[in-house]
Amino acid sequence: MIAGIDLGGTKIAASVANESGVVARARMPVPRSGDDRAIARAMLALVDDCCRQARLSSDALQAVGVAACGPFEGQAGQLASAAPNLCGGLSPESGLPNRWMRVALEAPLREALGGRPLALANDAQAALFAEHRFGVLRGVSHGAYLTWSTGIGVGLMLDGRLVRGKSGNAGHAGHSMVPSAQLLRSRCGCGNEGDVESLAGGAALARAWGGETEDLFNAYRLGESAAGGVVGCALDAIADLVYNLFVTLDLERVAIGGGLFCSHSDLLLPALRARLFESDRYPGMRGMLAGASVVAVSDPSRTAELGALCLVLPESWQPRWSAQFPAEAVAAIAA
Ligand SMILES: [Zn+2]
Structure with missing residues (x-):
C-alpha cells in the first residue's frame, strides 16, 4: 500500500493505492495559518483519513510520494517549499494570514514516517512522470x-x-x-x-x-x-x-x-x-x-494524483496499472 499527496496552491489532495489502483481519496483546502508545519500536519491527517476509508492501519503504508508546489529550499538540510502562494512572509502584497518564509515538508513528514521511504518532487516534475508512465x-x-x-x-x-x-x-x-x-x-x-x-x-x-x-x-x-x-x-x-x-x-x-x-x-x-x-x-x-x-493531457486532477503516486509506485505494479490506461485511448487524446 502506498500514499500520494498533492500540495497545490489552494488545496491538498491525498490518495492511497494498492497494486490494483487507487482505493481511497481525501482532499481539503490548504491551511493558511498556524506554524510552518501546519500544512505537513494536514497532509498526514488526509493520509490517515484515506487509510480509515480503506480500513487500513497507516502502519500498512510502504512509502509516500509527495508532489508539491515550489520552489523548494533547504531547511536544516531538508526540503521545504518556498511557494509565494503559500508563504505570506515572502510578499507583503500576498494578503496571506501567515508570515511563513517556507513551509516545512520533508522534516515533519520523515519524522512521522519513521524509516519508510518518502519521495518529494516538484508538482510539474511529478506530473511529467505520470504522463510518461501512463499518459500522453x-x-x-x-x-x-x-x-x-x-x-x-x-x-x-x-x-x-x-x-x-x-x-x-x-x-x-x-x-x-x-x-x-x-x-x-x-x-x-x-x-x-x-x-x-x-x-x-x-x-x-x-x-x-x-x-x-x-x-x-x-x-x-x-x-x-x-x-x-x-x-x-x-x-x-x-x-x-x-x-x-x-x-x-x-x-x-x-x-x-x-x-x-x-x-x-x-x-x-x-x-x-x-x-x-x-x-x-x-x-x-x-x-x-x-x-x-x-x-x-486528458484530466489534470488525474495527472496530479498519479504524479504523487508515481514517485513511489513499485515497478512490479506497473503492468496492472498500465492496463487501466489503454495506449489506444491515450493516443486518441494525443492526436
Ligand atoms: Zn514569476
Missing part, C-alpha cells in the same frame, strides 16, 4: 509537461530521465522572461515583472481582465476584442515558452495540463499549435520543430 508522454524520451493554471510550471525529461536540478527546482520556467506584448505586464508572485506567469497565469489573467477567468473565457468565446487581447497575449507568452523549450532542449513532445488550460483546451490548443507550427512567429530554427508535437 508514454514512449517519449525527450519531453516536457507544462501546467497552465493559476501558476505555470514545467517538468522536464531528457534522454529518458526526469530532470531535477541542483535543488529539485528544474522546470520553474513559468518565471522565465519572454519578449511578449506588454499588454498584461504585471508583477508575478515571485517578484518578477513580465515573466510568463505574470502574463499568462490564471491570477494574472484575472487581474488583467478585472474579473474571474471564467468570465474572461466566456467573453473570448463570444469574440469580444478586449478578451481577445488578454487571452492572445497569454497565448503569445505560452507559445514563446514552448518554443524556447523545443529549441533549448530538442524535445519530441510537450504535454500541457493544468486546470485553466484543460477547461479551455478546445480553444487554447489549436491557438498554440497555430502560433508554433503554422504562423511566421518563429521563422528561425524550423528544423527543430519538425516532427515535434504539442498535446493536451
